[in-house]
Amino acid sequence: MIKIQENVLLERYTTLRIGGAAKYFIEVYSIEELKEALHYAKDNALTYYVIAGGSDLLISDEGLSGLIIKLSLQGLTLEDARIIVASGTSLQKLVDYTIEHGLAGIEKLNNIPGSVGGAVYGNAGAFGQTISDKLIRVRVLVGDKEKYLSKQDLEFDYRESVLKNHKDWIITEVEFEMGMGDRELLRKTASEVLETRKQKYALGIKCPGSFFKNLLINRLPIELQKDIPKDYFGKVPAWWFLEQVGAKGATRGQIKISDHHANLYINQGGGTAADFFALAKEYKDKVKDRFGVDLEPEVQLVGFKEEL
Ligand SMILES: Cc1cc2nc3c(=O)[nH]c(=O)nc-3n(C[C@H](O)[C@H](O)[C@H](O)COP(=O)(O)OP(=O)(O)OC[C@H]3O[C@@H](n4cnc5c(N)ncnc54)[C@H](O)[C@@H]3O)c2cc1C
Numbered sequence: 001m002i003k004i005q006e007n008v009l010l011e012r013y014t015t016l017r018i019g020g021a022a023k024y025f026i027e028v029y030s031i032e033e034l035k036e037a038l039h040y041a042k043d044n045a046l047t048y049y050v051i052a053g054g055s056d057l058l059i060s061d062e063g064l065s066g067l068i069i070k071l072s073l074q075g076l077t078l079e080d081a082r083i084i085v086a087s088g089t090s091l092q093k094l095v096d097y098t099i100e101h102g103l104a105g106i107e108k109l110n111n112i113p114g115s116v117g118g119a120v121y122g123n124a125g126a127f128g129q130t131i132s133d134k135l136i137r138v139r140v141l142v143g144d145k146e147k148y149l150s151k152q153d154l155e156f157d158y159r160e161s162v163l164k165n166h167k168d169w170i171i172t173e174v175e176f177e178m179g180m181g182d183r184e185l186l187r188k189t190a191s192e193v194l195e196t197r198k199q200k201y202a203l204g205i206k207c208p209g210s211f212f213k214n215l216l217i218n219r220l221p222i223e224l225q226k227d228i229p230k231d232y233f234g235k236v237p238a239w240w241f242l243e244q245v246g247a248k249g250a251t252r253g254q255i256k257i258s259d260h261h262a263n264l265y266i267n268q269g270g271g272t273a274a275d276f277f278a279l280a281k282e283y284k285d286k287v288k289d290r291f292g293v294d295l296e297p298e299v300q301l302v303g304f305k306e307e308l
Helices: 032-043 091-100 116-121 183-202 240-246 271-293
Strands: 005-009 019-028 050-053 057-059 064-071 076-079 082-086 136-140 143-148 169-177 256-257 265-267 301-303
Touching: 019 032, 019 082, 019 136, 032 050, 032 064, 032 136, 076 091, 082 091, 091 116, 091 183, 116 169, 136 240, 240 271, 256 271
Parallel strands: 019 064, 050 064, 057 301
Antiparallel strands: 005 019, 076 082, 082 169, 136 143, 136 169, 256 265
């Protein structure tokens, strides 16, 4: 039986600790509850938006007049090298589990916050690995119908999946076919990754990860490619462009761009979505003016009237 709450502040549910209130809010723990929540939205003519770990969200200060559905479906089963995971399971739990079982292929995703479903939605990745590498298929709920989508159906690309074009497709379960690996080696890789990540993300940092997507080198104009210092897995980091236009250390209200990383926007405490948006826009515009490049947010913007 679902419990409907009213006027729930969403800042509690984002790693950035920003976000106004949702008029209605439901946390669901099973597919049945998810179906009930969708019926509630339909019966009451409410728009709805699903969230999970809230680690890739910038929610406006005004919040949402509709319904927020927080996905907390949990579970993990293993058969040979095939893993079936409920979408609300934390990605870290899955990464830890695979390493413990000597299963290779997602160990470099160590320390990425959020859920497995959220990771699939945006094809999360790090250090050359992505969540889609070992993915076989996902189970989605569309209205009150369930279906499976194969890896091919999901049209994965850099930080992209077909789900971004189908906001009413909700992932409930994800299936992976893992490779076999050496447990000690997997542990070593994961801890090396963790050490590198600690340099970017201080403990307890209030942020949504990198804000803008990196750019794929082969999609940039040739004349620009020669100025780029280094190839990061076929990409040019967004921070490089942002750094050239002086983003490092810039502030607006309580939002600060890291002194060490020009694509990392931090809430120093009590920051607003309006200030975040304005600061992001300021430097996006500067990059466009100087390089003619359009930076695109990797983070999902929710409840804004204007596009970034
Ligand atoms: C400190 C930090 C470091 C990070 N590092 C990385 C990194 O290295 N690589 C990387 O790729 N990302 C990184 N991120 C971003 C983020 O962790 C990932 O994008 C994560 O996978 C998002 O999952 P989530 O559950 O938090 O999604 P949420 O933020 O809750 O939601 C994000 C989007 O996914 C949709 N969504 C969520 N669950 C489902 C579902 N089950 N079905 C359909 N749609 C769904 C939501 O509607 C929303 O549009 C980082 C974030 C932080 C805070």
